[in-house]
Amino acid sequence: MPSYAAVLRPPHARRTFGAALIGRLSYGTVSLSLVLAVKDASGSFALAGTAMALFGATSVCLSPVRAAFVDRYGPRRALVPMAGCYALLLLVLAAATRHPGTPPPLIAALAAAAGAGTPPLGPTMRTLWRRLVPERELLECAYSLDGVAEELLYVAGPLLVGALTACASPSAGVAVSALLVLAGTVALVTSPVAAGPHRESAGSPPGDLRPAGSPPGPTGPAGVRxxxxxxxxxxxxxxxxxxxxxxxxxxxxxxxxxxxxxxxxxxxxxxxxxxxxxxxxxxxxxxxxxxxxxxxxxxxxxxxxxxxxxxxxxxxxxxxxxxxxxxxxxxxxxxxxxxxxxxxxxxxxxxxxxxxxxxxxxxxxxxxxxxxxxxxxxxxxxxxxxxxxxxxxxxxxxxxxxxxxxxxxxxxxxxxxxxxxxxx
Structure with missing residues (x-):
C-alpha cells in the first residue's frame, strides 16, 4: 500500500520537495500582491487588471517553452537564469509601484516581461518525483501529495499577502514573492536529485501508470511516445x-x-x-x-x-x-x-x-x-x-x-x- 511517509523517505526527497514548495509559494502570493501594488500606485483598477492579465497571459502561454528548456538542459542550467530574471523583474516592479508616478505603459511592460520568465517549478518537481520514487504506486501517491500541497499554498499565499499589507506597503508582497522564488529555486537546483537533464530509455519507463495487460500509451512515429x-x-x-x-x-x-x-x-x-x-x-x-x-x-x-x-x-x-x-x-x-x-x-x-x-x-x-x-x-x-x-x-x-x-x-x-x- 502506498503511504505519504514512504514517499518522503528516499534520500533528498524532503529537501527537494520543501525547496520546491518555498519557490511555489511565490505563485500563491504574486497575483494578489501585484494587483494591490499596482492599484495602490496608480489608483486605477483598470491598470491593475491589465497588468495582472498581461502577467498571467505571458506566464501561461510560454509555460511549455520554459519547460522545454528544463527538459533539454536540466533544472540547474535552465531554472537558475529563469528565476534570476523573474525575481529581478519582480523587484523592479516592486520599486516601480512603491510610489505613485510610474508611467502605466512601463508597469504593463514590466508585468508582461515578469510573467514570461516564470520558472516552471511545479512541472519540474513532478518530473523529479519520478527519480525519487519510480514505483507506480508511490509515484501516484507523490503526485497526490504534491497536488494537495499546491492547493494549500494557494490558500496560504493570500493570507501571507494580507499580513504583509497590514504592516507594509502592497509592493512588499511583490518583493517577497521575488525572494521566495529565488530562494526556493536555488535550494531546489542544489539538491543532488536535480543534477542533469531527465534521461531514460524510450521504452516502458519505471513507474508506468498502466496496469498489467492494459494497452500502451499513445505513441508517435516509430513507437516514440x-x-x-x-x-x-x-x-x-x-x-x-x-x-x-x-x-x-x-x-x-x-x-x-x-x-x-x-x-x-x-x-x-x-x-x-x-x-x-x-x-x-x-x-x-x-x-x-x-x-x-x-x-x-x-x-x-x-x-x-x-x-x-x-x-x-x-x-x-x-x-x-x-x-x-x-x-x-x-x-x-x-x-x-x-x-x-x-x-x-x-x-x-x-x-x-x-x-x-x-x-x-x-x-x-x-x-x-x-x-x-x-x-x-x-x-x-x-x-x-x-x-x-x-x-x-x-x-x-x-x-x-x-x-x-x-x-x-x-x-x-x-x-x-x-x-x-x-x-x-
Missing amino acids: SRWPRQPVVVAAGVGLALGGLDLLVVADAARHGRPAAVAWVLAALSAGSVVGGLVNGAVSWHAPARLRLALLAAGLGLSLSGAGLAPNLPVLGAATALAGLFVAPALTTSYLIADESAAPDARTRAGAWVNTAVNAGSTGGTAAVGVLVGRVPLALCFALVAAPALLSGASALPVLGRVSRRPRRRRRRRAGAGSGART
Whole structure:
C-alpha cells in the first residue's frame, strides 16, 4: 500500500520537495500582491487588471517553452537564469509601484516581461518525483501529495499577502514573492536529485501508470511516445473552465442571497474538499486504468457542479462545492500522471507544463465566459454550462470501458482454445 511517509523517505526527497514548495509559494502570493501594488500606485483598477492579465497571459502561454528548456538542459542550467530574471523583474516592479508616478505603459511592460520568465517549478518537481520514487504506486501517491500541497499554498499565499499589507506597503508582497522564488529555486537546483537533464530509455519507463495487460500509451512515429498528452490536457482545460467559472458564480449567488461575505467560506469548502479528495486519492492503491479514472473524475466534477446550480441556499451551495472539490485534486493529479506516462522521456516536464497551461487557460476562459453570461441567463443554467466541458470529457471513458470489458472474454476464448488443442 502506498503511504505519504514512504514517499518522503528516499534520500533528498524532503529537501527537494520543501525547496520546491518555498519557490511555489511565490505563485500563491504574486497575483494578489501585484494587483494591490499596482492599484495602490496608480489608483486605477483598470491598470491593475491589465497588468495582472498581461502577467498571467505571458506566464501561461510560454509555460511549455520554459519547460522545454528544463527538459533539454536540466533544472540547474535552465531554472537558475529563469528565476534570476523573474525575481529581478519582480523587484523592479516592486520599486516601480512603491510610489505613485510610474508611467502605466512601463508597469504593463514590466508585468508582461515578469510573467514570461516564470520558472516552471511545479512541472519540474513532478518530473523529479519520478527519480525519487519510480514505483507506480508511490509515484501516484507523490503526485497526490504534491497536488494537495499546491492547493494549500494557494490558500496560504493570500493570507501571507494580507499580513504583509497590514504592516507594509502592497509592493512588499511583490518583493517577497521575488525572494521566495529565488530562494526556493536555488535550494531546489542544489539538491543532488536535480543534477542533469531527465534521461531514460524510450521504452516502458519505471513507474508506468498502466496496469498489467492494459494497452500502451499513445505513441508517435516509430513507437516514440507522444509529446502531446491529449486526454489529460483536454480534461485539465475542462476542470479549469469549471473552476474559473465557479468563482464568479459563487460571487453572483452570494450577492443574490444578500450575503456577499459568504463567498469566502463557500470557496473555502471547495478547497477543503479538494484537499480531502487529493489525500484519499494518494492513499488508495488503484487498479482501474488511469485514463478511465480521469474520465470518471471529470464526469463526477461536472455532475457535482450541475447540482450546485440547484442549491436553494448558501449552506447547500457550500456542501455542493465541497462535494465538487473532492474531484478536483484527484483529476488534476491523474492528469499530471498520465501526461508523464504519455510523454517521451525527454519531454516530461513539457508534458506537465501543457497540463498546467490547460488548467490556467481554462480558468481564464471560464471566468470570462461567466462574466458575459451572469445577469443574462439564470444562474442554474450558468452552473450547467461551466460544468459541461468536464462532463463531456467524461465521454473519453467509453473506449477504455470497452477495452476493459472485452479483455476477460478474450482470455476465456484463449483458454478454451488451449483446452481443445490438448484433447485433440
